[in-house]
Amino acid sequence: MGADVIDAKIYHSSTLGRSLDGPWGVLASTAAAGLGPLVLEVDGDRWTYSYLDGTLHVLAGAIEDPWVRVSMSSIAWSDLASSTRTFISLQLAGELEIAHGSFSRLSRWECALRALYLGVPAYDPERVALVDDVDAPIDLAATVSLDDDNAYLASRLSTTGYLHVAGVLSPEEVAQLADEAVRVAGLMDRSDPFTWWAERPDGSDVLCRVIYAHRMSPLLGDLADDPRMRRLAGLLGSPVESFLDRMDGPTLLMKPPGPLRGLSNLPWHQDCGLGGHPVICPAVSLGIQITAASTERGCLEVIAGSHGQSIPAGIDVDAMETWPRVAVETQPGDVTVHVMDVLHASPPPTGEGGRTTLYLSYYPPTLSEHIGPGEAVNDMVRGRQLDAEATRGS
Numbered sequence: 001m002g003a004d005v006i007d008a009k010i011y012h013s014s015t016l017g018r019s020l021d022g023p024w025g026v027l028a029s030t031a032a033a034g035l036g037p038l039v040l041e042v043d044g045d046r047w048t049y050s051y052l053d054g055t056l057h058v059l060a061g062a063i064e065d066p067w068v069r070v071s072m073s074s075i076a077w078s079d080l081a082s083s084t085r086t087f088i089s090l091q092l093a094g095e096l097e098i099a100h101g102s103f104s105r106l107s108r109w110e111c112a113l114r115a116l117y118l119g120v121p122a123y124d125p126e127r128v129a130l131v132d133d134v135d136a137p138i139d140l141a142a143t144v145s146l147d148d149d150n151a152y153l154a155s156r157l158s159t160t161g162y163l164h165v166a167g168v169l170s171p172e173e174v175a176q177l178a179d180e181a182v183r184v185a186g187l188m189d190r191s192d193p194f195t196w197w198a199e200r201p202d203g204s205d206v207l208c209r210v211i212y213a214h215r216m217s218p219l220l221g222d223l224a225d226d227p228r229m230r231r232l233a234g235l236l237g238s239p240v241e242s243f244l245d246r247m248d249g250p251t252l253l254m255k256p257p258g259p260l261r262g263l264s265n266l267p268w269h270q271d272c273g274l275g276g277h278p279v280i281c282p283a284v285s286l287g288i289q290i291t292a293a294s295t296e297r298g299c300l301e302v303i304a305g306s307h308g309q310s311i312p313a314g315i316d317v318d319a320m321e322t323w324p325r326v327a328v329e330t331q332p333g334d335v336t337v338h339v340m341d342v343l344h345a346s347p348p349p350t351g352e353g354g355r356t357t358l359y360l361s362y363y364p365p366t367l368s369e370h371i372g373p374g375e376a377v378n379d380m381v382r383g384r385q386l387d388a389e390a391t392r393g394s
């Protein structure tokens, strides 16, 4: 599963030179500004990456006293080079040996390496122009509707990485979905492996997510094929498909009212942050709003225009203070659309909480070649860890 293996020696002796001299090299130099030298060792071969006079340089061999030095297997580096796995997932798997410096220094190199290896730019809010096709600033809080034409909607999505589409479902459809959500929730208990639970202050469990929700309610799965949803998913501009039987399928997310601990909130992330980028991106997720959502209820929040770019893992919220952060506050029947690598979060409610949303996700049609039924990205990442362990043991 995953990407083909990229040979580090061949890459550094041939492909690298072309990348450094071309636009990816420019992006990588921009992302490497201010970083000290990195020594990369792959199965005993060493290269020094250094930023000097505005340019990223890569030379064979290791300098004596780098800022950070890391060694890894050829499988680990190949996965890093294709973004099948990222530094954080390699670190969690124990596949990085940092002989000098720290993991935090290594992480700061990740954006430059992704730019060099894949041409993915580092996110810089100064560089992203959140303007429409006549250069007028986009009102980030403005809703769109199905009455808007596709060219306009696609252009908005491509610039901001998200849309808030108002009034997609009728009140009758919303009422039917709300009944289904209550019915499905009533069928679940802790023994169901496709449920997530949070904890109330008194220690009792409360259901916060049902994945593969069409198991109990075919209606929730059928919606993925609804022409309105397919139209919205198609705005991404590249072919995408809904896979009911993998990547968690239709997902019913609930944020029950009241203070909760555990899995009901999600920190800032990109969906390919742990890996899987060449398999799952570009992808898009639709959030069908069964109840209203607001910051008081813990709604979806996004950093407008951050999609298609690298953002260091574990970025702290203070560093994001000047970034264009948008809370997508919705009414029942609205649909949110977000590109899955836009930086997004489902923060804790600032008030009482209480929202229910059905998420439907759409991925490249080739996803099924890499991720099997019942599997998701973490299974693919785990599979690569097992491959690496088997290689080390052989």
Ligand SMILES: [Fe+2]
Pocket (backbone or CB within 6 Å): 269, 270, 271, 344
């Ligand atoms: Fe996400």
